[in-house]
Amino acid sequence: MEWKATCPYNPKLDLKDCYLYDTTLRDGEQTPGICFTKEHKLDIAKKLDDMGVKQIEAGFPVVSASERDIIKTISSEGLNAEILALCRVVKDDIDKALECDVDGIITFIATSPMHLKYKLHKELDEVEQMGMDAIEYAKEHGLFVAFSAEDATRTPIEDILRIHKNAEEHGANRVHVADTVGCATPQAMHFICSELSNTLKKAHIGVHCHNDFGLAAINSIYGLMGGAKAVSTTINGLGERAGNAPLEEFVMTLKALYEHDMGLKTEKLKSLSQTVEEYSKIKLAENKPIVGNIVFYHESGIHVDAVLENPLTYEPVLPEVVGQERKIILGKHSGCKAVASRLMEQGIETDREHLWEIVKKTKETRESGVEITDNVFKNIVHQILDDKK
Structure with missing residues (x-):
């Protein structure tokens, strides 16, 4: 690539x-x-x-x-x-x-x-x-x-x-x-x-x-x-x-x-x-071009879907070229592919119905003011999957 x-x-x-x-x-x-x-x-x-x-x-x-x-x-x-x-x-x-x-x-x-x-x-x-x-x-x-x-x-x-x-x-x-x-x-x-x-x-x-x-x-x-x-x-x-x-x-x-x-x-x-x-001790803006902490982060579902197939759809250069790393962020704008990708990273399998519920709960949680950390996401997943057992 x-x-x-x-x-x-x-x-x-x-x-x-x-x-x-x-x-x-x-x-x-x-x-x-x-x-x-x-x-x-x-x-x-x-x-x-x-x-x-x-x-x-x-x-x-x-x-x-x-x-x-x-x-x-x-x-x-x-x-x-x-x-x-x-x-x-x-x-x-x-x-x-x-x-x-x-x-x-x-x-x-x-x-x-x-x-x-x-x-x-x-x-x-x-x-x-x-x-x-x-x-x-x-x-x-x-x-x-x-x-x-x-x-x-x-x-x-x-x-x-x-x-x-x-x-x-x-x-x-x-x-x-x-x-x-x-x-x-x-x-x-x-x-x-x-x-x-x-x-x-x-x-x-x-x-x-x-x-x-x-x-x-x-x-x-x-x-x-x-x-x-x-x-x-x-x-x-x-x-x-x-x-x-x-x-x-x-x-x-x-x-x-x-x-x-x-x-x-x-x-x-x-x-x-x-x-x-x-x-x-001069702190950089998070979105500072090239070296900012979040310039290779993606949340929007439309963007994430494309990035998972080819990162250059929404990245001007590959992050490793400048010593950065790509990260998919879960939040208000997340879609199914982003959530499915995160579930796969954690070795969790689920059907489409449960996936949709996890996506919905993820959005609602972020909109309530809670950041979707790994632990928060795990709690969302376990809550939904345990309720369906």
């Missing part, structure tokens, strides 16, 4: 050399209220590495001595993934990243008129020079360097192109289009990345999308369509305000809908999501 449902109108994406740089440990931890321990961060980093993530942004070294210790510990773990750290365009920030033995840095400064006027109180040419000086300094110390123009999606396109071309000429390995307040549409991300792709010769383009309007995953994909190579994600979509592009949604949208496999072990998605949920 096929592992996913297929829409014949979806385009296939011919993407080459695309990869993730996951920022759960940095931007994800900037979710208000989250503070990962050293053990938490190391465990998440190992799990990301085991899944096949190419780059892990491990933290922001200037934050504290403890943060630097954690980043250095992750760097010394011998992971396959490259370990990156975030730095302002400040020499001291880069020196602190060097103390952590990271493979590279993401250095950033805002470029939009809004941020220049109200946050930095500087002119764009001064900000640009600060960025170039930081790139040069980091490259002199042998680091991989990504340069991020913060609030790029509210920066005039001519400034984006000039600054990122300048960054490339100063040695930046990658330049980032940061949708800092999630205000770009997919078409805007495609346009910006296309223009950059036509301007740059060597540097990769990365996209860092926030999810304020629920567009981070699709904006990231449109960035790839426009020529980007790298995408910033977080597990469970953690991050400032509404969060960042959720790794699980982005990866599975690409894999299942656009038929581009990034080579990650997607069967580990649910487990990793649960780990991050536990450590962050």
Whole structure:
């Protein structure tokens, strides 16, 4: 059986050399209220590495001595993934990243008129020079360097192109289009990345999308369509305000809908999501796409009847592909096939008349406000079958 449902109108994406740089440990931890321990961060980093993530942004070294210790510990773990750290365009920030033995840095400064006027109180040419000086300094110390123009999606396109071309000429390995307040549409991300792709010769383009309007995953994909190579994600979509592009949604949208496999072990998605949920104490919605607890549960009789014959009738992918399990839930909307399936699981045989009575009693019990747990269902069955003896 096929592992996913297929829409014949979806385009296939011919993407080459695309990869993730996951920022759960940095931007994800900037979710208000989250503070990962050293053990938490190391465990998440190992799990990301085991899944096949190419780059892990491990933290922001200037934050504290403890943060630097954690980043250095992750760097010394011998992971396959490259370990990156975030730095302002400040020499001291880069020196602190060097103390952590990271493979590279993401250095950033805002470029939009809004941020220049109200946050930095500087002119764009001064900000640009600060960025170039930081790139040069980091490259002199042998680091991989990504340069991020913060609030790029509210920066005039001519400034984006000039600054990122300048960054490339100063040695930046990658330049980032940061949708800092999630205000770009997919078409805007495609346009910006296309223009950059036509301007740059060597540097990769990365996209860092926030999810304020629920567009981070699709904006990231449109960035790839426009020529980007790298995408910033977080597990469970953690991050400032509404969060960042959720790794699980982005990866599975690409894999299942656009038929581009990034080579990650997607069967580990649910487990990793649960780990991050536990450590962050940010509880997921039960129906969170891909990793929510109930997204492969079925109750409606019409759905269950079909799912029992072929799960893809009502599942976009098979649950095991993302480390999930299918479950048939008994309740108000249950039909005969669902109840018969549950009876069979419990080794109970009955005739059609009794089956109908069990279905009816199951519906009535749920409508009375009682959840149909295994024990409740067993009591219903025994009550009906014992009464008929």
